[in-house]
Amino acid sequence: MLTSLFDSRHERLLKAIDNNDLDKVAGLLAKIEAALLITPGKDGRHALEQALQAEEPRILELLLQKAPRPLPTGRCGTPLACLALQQANSLPHLTLLLQAGEDPNLEHQGQPLLHLCIETCEPSRLMLHLSRLLQHGAEINRPDADGHTLMQRLLPHGDQALLQFLLQSGAECEEAWLEEVNNAELVTQLKRVLDDLRIRKLMLGG
Template sequence: MLTSLFNSRHERLLKAIIANDPDKVAHHLSKLDAEQLSVPGSDGRHALELALTDSTPRTLELLLNKAARPLPPARCGTPLVCLALQHSDSLPRLTLLLQAGEDPNLIHSQRPLLHQCVEHCETATLMLHLSRLLQHGADIDQSDADGCTLLQGLLANGDLPLLQFLLQSGARCEEEWLTALEDVALATRLKRVLDDLRIRQMMLGG
């Protein structure tokens, strides 16, 4: 009887998430334990994954406020914070997960979250995603499996605003990286950015 009652309440919660009904989600949440949010439904997805992929950030926020820590991965084994980056409206979902304690320096499939942002985020919002991770303590010089930092990997793309943002955010830049650039004009611009940063630090007594 108890098992049947739990299954019924659990199923109602999952249906409310899919229906994108935060009020019903809140109602069903009050009758379930935190650990039950990681119990998979009939399709293998638990409540948090459903909220992350099929519902609004508000529903995800409600679940995160109650969910046990650490947060469970998605059914495919992908950490939720990585899955969030693949959503079309990823920034609010990423923010909620970071606020819930997800590791901004997490590495999945040999790629740090900062590097995964470049892979999944639209150009128009990429710097916002990177900035959000940096605000929560991401290491801007964290290397991927090839030992390449984010700045080092993006130099060849020639995106000056993005590269300037990384430098101004404290990214390490080796002289030989700029020397190796085929785009001499870009290398010159970046050297000027570095010189300006050094002068600013000197003026501030850094």
């Protein structure tokens, strides 16, 4: 009887998450064991994974406050942060996971989280996601599975604001990479940013 009671609460919690019912989720969390938050439901997803698809980020926030550590992966072994990137409402969910201790330098299938942002985020949202990961300690010069850094991968796209942001955030940029860029105006601007950074470093005694 006790087991069926907890099973029932577990299924009701998962249903409340699916329905984006924040009040019901909060009420059920007060009565449920923390271990059940990482117990798969009938479709193989646990509550945390399910919450990544919820429209209301507060649901994931409430679950993370009670969920045991370390955080589990999704049903296919994919880290929750990687799953978050695949959602339309990715930034608030990614932020909550990082605040809960998710590793900003984790790798999935050989790709660091920063590089996965390039593959999953729309250009208009990419800088925000990279910035959030860098704020939490992601290594900006960490190469991908092919040995390329973020700067190398994004240079061909020619997004001046994004490239300047990377340089000002500590991205390395070799002269040979700039020589391969066909946009002379962009190269001039990036070299100016690099010169400014070198001067600032000298003034600070670096």
